[in-house]
Amino acid sequence: MKRYLETGNFAIAEAAVLAGCRFFAGYPITPATELAEAMSKRLPEVGGYYLQAEDECAAMHMCIGGALGGMKVMTGTSGPGFILYADPYGWALASEIPIVVLNSGRVGPVSGITGAPGQGEFYNVRFPTQGGNYETIVLAPNSAQEAFYLTVEAFYLAERFRMPVTLLADQLVTDGMEDISVPETDAEKAQMGLRFKDREINYGPEFYPAVDKIDIPPVVLGHNTGALCSDWTPTEEGYDTEEVEACHKHVYRLIYKVRNHKDLITRYEAFALDDDPELVVVSFGTPSRVVKSAVKKARETGMKVGALRLISLWPFPDELFWRRATYLSVELNYDGQLVREIQRACPKDSRVHFLGQCGELPGVQELLTVFQSLLDGKTISPINWQREAW
């Protein structure tokens, strides 16, 4: 193992190179700029290409171009750049192109607060483009080391599912300095649980078969396969069509290749949940680290509290919320996003609460007070979760 004291962005760049990424196109934006910088230094050293695009829309389109020629590719940005991915993200989802995308969350809306962490992109990464009729895969690290691990995993999933995979981090994960271990030998990689998959070429003639299977190689141009790829609804061979039946077959695959292989994607960390505690505190990303400390403290004082941290956000792990309990969602936003999914997934008579704020993390003491009042049967606010943070 090589050890570093470095940022999450550095960890992501190292992981991408390890996973075989040799193409990165980006556009500078806080707090993802350091990833682009790290890639601009690292990629040429291993024979890879770093491109700086005219805007984020072009950056992700360049990545599509790189992937269409058979390369493993990546781009990275923050919320204001992520919305400019809407166009290429849709193309890549529909034509099933493997791309890894980093979205490092800051505080919104629009440019908002540039240098502080936010989690306002929870739904944006689920619906990154228009039109519907697709599922997405989103992973959310809470440390630099986990960002390393999940970046490798994102490249693996992108190949198997032949689609873009988003890493949703926040500014503390990408900018924060932490200890990072980078494996060097195969044994070390295996010990870390890293999974890898090489690019394969689809030789057709059915590039878009009407099945829910994964491990179908993506379209790669330039190998005389007669591959067709476009933004229109494809027939199984890739011809553009206006037929509803063809559309149904196509989006069936886009949706069910993910839904029917969810077990390959879903990851979470359960802490102090073995004894079915009354209160389950749910979070992802950096706030989960404070939540875990608070839950540890709470257990010491005898409170029946557990913590559930989502590592994969989408497809949403509904099954983790089937137990009747009181749920508290701790998020870095004021409007409540993750909490809505919890409320949808949990038994209808569960109590669901929301604690949200932006720019800075909640304090352990503050969390303990909230835990106690919820265990006492009180709510944080007398109305319902939509109003609780106020």
Add this chain to the structure above:
Amino acid sequence: MDYLAEKYFRIRKTPSTACSGCGLGQTQKMLTKAIDDLDLGIEDVIWATSIGCSGRQTFAMWKGDGLAATHGRIYAMMSGLTLSLPPGKKIVCTVGDGDAFGIGLQHLLNAARRNVDATVVVCDNLGYQSTGGQYSWTTPEGSVTDSSPYGMYEPNWIQDGRDILNIIREAGATFLARHMSMDGEYGLESMRKALQNRGFSLVHVIFPCITNYASTALGTRNTVNMFRWIKSRARRMDETPDKDTIWRTGVYFDASNSRPDYASVIKGKVKDIDRRSLVK
């Protein structure tokens, strides 16, 4: 069937779905003939398109690999693709005027700056015709269209001393030409030159749209009438223009192979850095 079509086009997509009388086929044929003249095979060419009549009607006609981007984005996609394709592949691209000079101009100019090795044929039907006939940035002044019922009065990219080709030239393109779709051998020669440039080539081709432009702006649905109308407003580069002239046809700028294309620059540099990092 036409021997070019038989050799290069998919049966399933021939004849094309363009309106009968449309000049798009002529434009596409000119490009295909040039490909044939240069002895390029199906496996040598990646045919890229985008949105609009020229995109939808030409997509998947090429027997080899075919690609279509969303509106205006193909130039950015090509900038990535040129780095990852196996060596020796040629990207050709049939796009519309709205795609190249409207929504995609920012990406097009940057692709020209990079000198991406691709031949872009802008199939100019003088407006947004696949959406029913609205004016674009190449619609001649005064034209009545569905979105300019009082005549097009917005400054366009081709008249009053402005020429979009000047801007693309300044951006760094290494071959530029403009033609009418009925230019025959004259246009074919430019197409061949465009393909022989290892760098960013663009050929702007004006062709008649019968269904929308001709019927709304010119009051005719007759192909020959529109051919004549275009001809009367086009002058070769070596002829003297008159007050009606809108388009000057011929090779506009030829700096073919005068500077390395994008992929050569990037790959050369990376090889260098890679080697140095090995020595370290």
